[in-house]
Every structure is written in structure tokens, then in C-alpha cells.
Amino acid sequence: MTLSVAIRKRLGDFALDMGFEAPGGVTVLFGRSGSGKTSVVNAVAGLMRPDAGRIALDGEVLFDGAAGRSVPVHRRRLGYVFQDSRLFPHLDIRQNLLYGRRARGLAGPGEMDRIVALLGLEGLLGRRPGALSGGEAQRVAIGRALLSEPRMLLMDEPLASLDAPRKAEILPYLEKLRAGTGLPILYVSHNLSEVARLATHLVVLDRGRVMKAGPAEALLSDPDLVPVMGLREAGAVLPARVAGHGADGLTELAVSGGTLWLPRIAAEPGTRLRVRILAQDVMIATERPTQISALNILPATVTALRPGEGPGMIAQLSIGQDTILARVTRRSADRLGLIEGRACFAVMKSVAVAPADVGQGLRV
Numbered sequence: 001m002t003l004s005v006a007i008r009k010r011l012g013d014f015a016l017d018m019g020f021e022a023p024g025g026v027t028v029l030f031g032r033s034g035s036g037k038t039s040v041v042n043a044v045a046g047l048m049r050p051d052a053g054r055i056a057l058d059g060e061v062l063f064d065g066a067a068g069r070s071v072p073v074h075r076r077r078l079g080y081v082f083q084d085s086r087l088f089p090h091l092d093i094r095q096n097l098l099y100g101r102r103a104r105g106l107a108g109p110g111e112m113d114r115i116v117a118l119l120g121l122e123g124l125l126g127r128r129p130g131a132l133s134g135g136e137a138q139r140v141a142i143g144r145a146l147l148s149e150p151r152m153l154l155m156d157e158p159l160a161s162l163d164a165p166r167k168a169e170i171l172p173y174l175e176k177l178r179a180g181t182g183l184p185i186l187y188v189s190h191n192l193s194e195v196a197r198l199a200t201h202l203v204v205l206d207r208g209r210v211m212k213a214g215p216a217e218a219l220l221s222d223p224d225l226v227p228v229m230g231l232r233e234a235g236a237v238l239p240a241r242v243a244g245h246g247a248d249g250l251t252e253l254a255v256s257g258g259t260l261w262l263p264r265i266a267a268e269p270g271t272r273l274r275v276r277i278l279a280q281d282v283m284i285a286t287e288r289p290t291q292i293s294a295l296n297i298l299p300a301t302v303t304a305l306r307p308g309e310g311p312g313m314i315a316q317l318s319i320g321q322d323t324i325l326a327r328v329t330r331r332s333a334d335r336l337g338l339i340e341g342r343a344c345f346a347v348m349k350s351v352a353v354a355p356a357d358v359g360q361g362l363r364v
């Protein structure tokens, strides 16, 4: 299922002029506030009519400016999840879940049981929305969208109004959704840790235009995107596999460039994971350091160097088949004689892990 978007729209002083293709998996629209993310999702949903262009889902036209054709919202068969859950306060959770089906003229409960189990809603069905936490309400909103049997889910910052614990509670459900349903998702976010966990594809927007688009792994390790991602948040994701657990409480992860050791991860050997390594947590050494506490030292090659503003610079390193970013000072880069093609070692101070979906373009 591929979504193709190529649209133009003027909104006051703002001009949206962009195009991208979203294949299966989770395509994240990423960009600063005001870059046009919500406008794009609204155009796909049919809530905003572009001035020109074309939107098609698997070849089926949803909007065609030249032909003057725009499929009405309810006939697009897309599920929309907003930042706030927008549940009906006078209906209980079961009725809220079924509402999306009724609105679309679908009979019966559909896959109610499976979706309730997928999102952990079993204990909530008889309650009213007023008696739910923000995280629970968002899970219900996702369930309602799924029960309407959409061809694609549109999620506009679904976690933005939640605090960190509530976000952490929902992310695993979104990961299950990505892995288990095969339903393509167009997901708006400006939070990179969310992007790193969920995105299979990334479309980076800047002032109404696409700055870059492509597989998430490639874009997250693209030094040219660091200014958009932010120095503190910039970091790469790489596929990993749990190789085993050490007697001292550490877990061994296999990545294409070698082995990473992390505090014990509760996952069976063989489990595929995604690790996120922030640029600011990577140091570069030109010889393998020996008297050092860091456990994670992998041979690397400098593949790109980009001076930043001020004294810093971003180095892109290849380790095995993967690519990571490292934030260093220009002074260190000069002292070490870093140039493209230089062999070195990446010393990683910290590594975060998330479950990886299998068969969605992630290589292990």
C-alpha cells in the first residue's frame, strides 16, 4: 500500500508545495512547528483541499486538482487519530469504539476482540471517557480508528499531549500495531525519540517543502539533517539482535559492525531490536582505547564531516553496514586529523533500545 502525495496550497503567508511517497510501515512527517505537517495530513484526510496536485492511495485517486476530483472524507477509508482523543463523553468506551464503524456504515463489532486485546482495553469497556487517563483515552481513540477498517492510519502527534510516563505506556502499543497489523501509518511528530522508535520512513519538512525523504535509518544518520533534528537529539538507529546474556548482568547485542554490551535487556536471545545512539554520546578515537571504562568500542570509518555553528562539528561514521553520527569539537577533529575515509574507533557512552519490527525494511 503506497500513498503518493504531490500538492500545493497557499495558507495566508504560508505556501505548502511538497510531494512524497509513503510505502507500508510507519512514515513519519517530521519538521519544526509550522513546517506544514498537519496541513499535509489534513489534505490526505480530505479535511483540507489543496489548490493543486494529486493524492493517491495504491493508485486510487483521493484528490486530483487537474480533474477537479476530491473524494469526500468519509469515502477515503482512512483512520484519523488526533492529539486529543476526541471521544464522546456521553458514550461508554465500547460505544465509542463502535462509533467509527457505525459512521462508516459497517455492521457488527468487526475485529473488536482482537483490537481490544491489541491495545489492552479489556478493563475499560464499560467506563466513560471522563474516567480514563490521557494515555488510556488515546489508546481508545486508536482502537476506534482501527475498528473503522481503514486502509491507512493518520496520526497527528498522538502522544504530544501526554506526559512522559503516558507516552512510554502507549509506545509499545504503537510498536505492536506497526509489527502486527501491516496497516500503513502516516504519523506526525516533532519528537525524535518517538521517530527513532517508530519510523520506518521519514519525510523531513521545512517551510512547506520536503527537505529530504527516505528510509528512517538513512535519514537519522544524515549529518545534513542535524540542524533540523537539533544537536542534542540527533542520533542514528541501527538494527540489532540479542546475542546472549552475560553472567554479570550485561546483554550482548550483535550489530553489523560488532558487539554492543548493555545493562540486561529483558528479551530472549535472537530477538531483533533497534538501538538508538545519540551523536552526543559517541566519542571518536584514532587508536583503540584500552584503559577506558566504556565497553562499547567499534571500529569505524569517517564517512562525512560537517562543521556546525560554533566550535562543534558532526562526523558521520560507518560501522559495519550501519551509519552513526558523532558530535565532536573542531579542535578535536583537527587534533585527531579526522578526514573522510579515516579509520577510527567509535566509543559509545550510552545506547537506547527499542523493539524492531521484522520484515518492515529493517535489516539485521
Ligand SMILES: Nc1ncnc2c1ncn2[C@@H]1O[C@H](COP(=O)(O)OP(=O)(O)OP(=O)(O)O)[C@@H](O)[C@H]1O
Residues within 6 Å of the ligand: 011, 012, 013, 014, 031, 032, 033, 034, 035, 036, 037, 038, 039, 040, 190
Ligand atoms: N487556515 C489557515 N490560514 C492561514 N494560515 C494557516 C492556516 N492553516 C495553517 N496555516 C499556517 O500554515 C503553516 C503550517 O501549519 P501546520 O499546522 O500545517 O504546521 P505544523 O508543521 O503541523 O505545525 P505544528 O507542529 O505547530 O502543529 C503555519 O504557518 C500556519 O500558521
